[in-house]
Amino acid sequence: EAAAEAAKPSFTFSEVSFGVDETHHVAPGYSADVLIRWGDPVVPGAPAFDPLKQSAASQALQFGYNNDYLGFAPLPRGSKTPDHGLLCVNHEYTDEEVMFPGLGGEQQEAKFVKMTKELVDIEIAAHGGSVVEVKKVGGKWTYDPASKYNRRITGETECAISGPAAGHDLMKTSYDPTGTKVRGMLNNCAGGMSPWGTWLTTEENFNGYFWSDEEKPKADRYGVPGKWYNWGVYHDRFNVAKEPNEANRFGWIVEIDPYDPTFTPIKRTALGRFKHEACSVAVNKDGRVVAYMGDDERFDYVYKFVSAKKYVEGDRAHNMTLLDDGVLHVARYNADGSLEWLPLVHGQNGLTADAGFKDQGEVLIKARLAADKLGATKMDRPEDVEVNPKTGAIYVMLTNNSRRKAEQVDAANERAGNLWGQVVEMLPPDGDHAATKFTWNILLKGGNPKDGAVGAMFNPATSDNGWFSCPDNCAVDHQGRLWITTDQGEGWFKASGKADGVYAVETEGALRGKSMMFFRVPVGAEMCGPEFAPDDKTLFVAVQHPATDGVDLYKPFGRKSTFEDPATRWPDFKPNMPPRPSVVAITKQDAGVIGS
Numbered sequence: 001e002a003a004a005e006a007a008k009p010s011f012t013f014s015e016v017s018f019g020v021d022e023t024h025h026v027a028p029g030y031s032a033d034v035l036i037r038w039g040d041p042v043v044p045g046a047p048a049f050d051p052l053k054q055s056a057a058s059q060a061l062q063f064g065y066n067n068d069y070l071g072f073a074p075l076p077r078g079s080k081t082p083d084h085g086l087l088c089v090n091h092e093y094t095d096e097e098v099m100f101p102g103l104g105g106e107q108q109e110a111k112f113v114k115m116t117k118e119l120v121d122i123e124i125a126a127h128g129g130s131v132v133e134v135k136k137v138g139g140k141w142t143y144d145p146a147s148k149y150n151r152r153i154t155g156e157t158e159c160a161i162s163g164p165a166a167g168h169d170l171m172k173t174s175y176d177p178t179g180t181k182v183r184g185m186l187n188n189c190a191g192g193m194s195p196w197g198t199w200l201t202t203e204e205n206f207n208g209y210f211w212s213d214e215e216k217p218k219a220d221r222y223g224v225p226g227k228w229y230n231w232g233v234y235h236d237r238f239n240v241a242k243e244p245n246e247a248n249r250f251g252w253i254v255e256i257d258p259y260d261p262t263f264t265p266i267k268r269t270a271l272g273r274f275k276h277e278a279c280s281v282a283v284n285k286d287g288r289v290v291a292y293m294g295d296d297e298r299f300d301y302v303y304k305f306v307s308a309k310k311y312v313e314g315d316r317a318h319n320m321t322l323l324d325d326g327v328l329h330v331a332r333y334n335a336d337g338s339l340e341w342l343p344l345v346h347g348q349n350g351l352t353a354d355a356g357f358k359d360q361g362e363v364l365i366k367a368r369l370a371a372d373k374l375g376a377t378k379m380d381r382p383e384d385v386e387v388n389p390k391t392g393a394i395y396v397m398l399t400n401n402s403r404r405k406a407e408q409v410d411a412a413n414e415r416a417g418n419l420w421g422q423v424v425e426m427l428p429p430d431g432d433h434a435a436t437k438f439t440w441n442i443l444l445k446g447g448n449p450k451d452g453a454v455g456a457m458f459n460p461a462t463s464d465n466g467w468f469s470c471p472d473n474c475a476v477d478h479q480g481r482l483w484i485t486t487d488q489g490e491g492w493f494k495a496s497g498k499a500d501g502v503y504a505v506e507t508e509g510a511l512r513g514k515s516m517m518f519f520r521v522p523v524g525a526e527m528c529g530p531e532f533a534p535d536d537k538t539l540f541v542a543v544q545h546p547a548t549d550g551v552d553l554y555k556p557f558g559r560k561s562t563f564e565d566p567a568t569r570w571p572d573f574k575p576n577m578p579p580r581p582s583v584v585a586i587t588k589q590d591a592g593v594i595g596s
């Protein structure tokens with residue numbers, strides 16, 4: 001009887017069949033409705049979207065591009081209202097070739113020739129984030145374009161800099177000699193909502209926006225200058241020769257109060273500078289708060305921040321100071337299943353002036369170099385990290401690492417040429433998130449479990465639809481169930497041959513490691529966002545960059561998408577309307593809980 005109980009599935013839906021086509025698919029018995037799309041009016045007064053009449057001024061009032069993280073902030077604040085709230089959305093990056101007419105499907109350098117200052121300024125306005133008031137009426141979600149809460153944060157919005165690196169010499173530029181304010185947040189990927197109701201949004205691949213006039217400049221440990229975009233041709237602050245410190249002002253966790261549309265976003269430097277993914281905050285049993293974060297690069301690290309001060313229920317002003325003071329740690333995963341959190345503190349463990357770290361500010365600005373020095377474990381692209389409040393377990397999504405060689409494998413990153421990724425579970429002792437020693441194990445390893453050469457690991461009860469590659473974002477619903485979304489990138493053809501999607505994953509008992517496919521995206525898109533409403537009756541997901549990833553490898557299409565000829569015109573399917581990254585609200589047709 002105990003065994004039968006342990007094998008009881010947490011999920012009872014019927015799976016979506018794997019595949020790839022022009023539209024999205026959800027499990028039978030569910031509805032998946034587009035809630036808001038790139039270009040839809042957000043700030044009151046915004047014009048309707050016209051892809052042939054784009055401007056930076058319009059885009060700064062309209063929903064931005066490439067929605068990634070989604071956070072739900074209930075209205076009123078402090079409630080658990082499941083059908084009315086503010087959706088906090090990250091706009092990670094832009095895809096010029098499908099956004100703008102006439103850009104073609106060329107490689108980056110050729111594309112730069114056609115990019116004008118006008119188009120660059122639209123791109124800058126399409127980055128950042130949106131806050132949008134949303135409501136479920138008669139079982140369907142809508143957003144309110146007239147809401148006083150709605151706002152756009154762009155690559156030009158003034159942000160404050162706080163914590164130990166604020167005012168540091170390395171943070172000063174010619175237009176901000178104080179080193180305490182910066183225009184914009186960039187490449188915001190995953191994130192989290194804090195226990196005090198703020199949005200913690202994460203700057204990831206900021207290096208790509210920095211330009212050098214040199215043809216092949218040498219990049220630093222962060223990949224600056226990346227030259228993925230040519231903004232530096234038109235804006236001096238993105239040219240590293242003209243403003244060498246500007247790049248130090250990106251790569252941070254940004255805290256935003258979604259309930260106050262006039263709030264100045266704050267870059268919290270105590271949490272370190274790297275290519276941030278996720279910021280999952282747990283209130284520890286002693287009252288301190290612990291934020292878990294990933295640094296998404298091949299061979300980079302998993303971090304956590306432990307606050308100095310304690311969370312005080314109901315004292316929001318106090319709680320909004322917690323992320324300015326505390327200790328950042330980086331993880332070392334030992335082969336015996338133990339895990340050590342190594343503190344990044346100036347003056348300790350060789351983090352001295354002689355080693356290139358003048359003070360704590362410099363340790364945080366150069367967090368990657370400090371972590372290198374401490375001997376942290378080089379991981380297979382750490383993406384989202386989530387805490388399961390029901391069990392205390394913490395899940396780490398490791399996307400892939402094709403560059404890991406056989407001599408570089410370790411216990412947590414076991415596969416060379418890893419195209420498929422894995423999920424690591426971390427366990428704090430007695431639920432103490434602030435502890436410096438944890439244990440860890442592997443929950444699953446991505447890839448086709450039927451192909452012995454891949455070395456995948458799923459529960460054998462997983463179907464052909466249910467296995468996946470490249471875990472990226474994840475969410476734990478209010479019952480403690482894990483949901484994982486995938487980002488296989490350009491290589492989806494090799495990683496699985498399936499479109500990205502949402503997978504429900506068992507974490508406890510005899511079915512641990514069983515995965516089921518719940519939703520899949522249109523061709524060329526990536527699955528982001530997953531966020532549950534407080535009653536688990538809505539799952540919000542973000543469909544990012546439809547028509548782009550790997551469509552040149554997808555035989556029915558076989559060439560790069562352009563504005564004029566995209567691989568899909570999802571979600572509108574109207575001639576002359578380009579594909580549009582969009583947020584989708586998933587509900588059960590019988591109004592029940594998602595997945596059960």
Ligand code: FEO
Nearest residue numbers: 189204277296383
């Ligand atoms: Fe923006 Fe690491 O995904």
Ligand code: CA
Nearest residue numbers: 189190383472
């Ligand atoms: Ca991600």
Ligand code: CA
Nearest residue numbers: 384473474475
């Ligand atoms: Ca998440």
Ligand code: CA
Nearest residue numbers: 472487526528
């Ligand atoms: Ca991603």
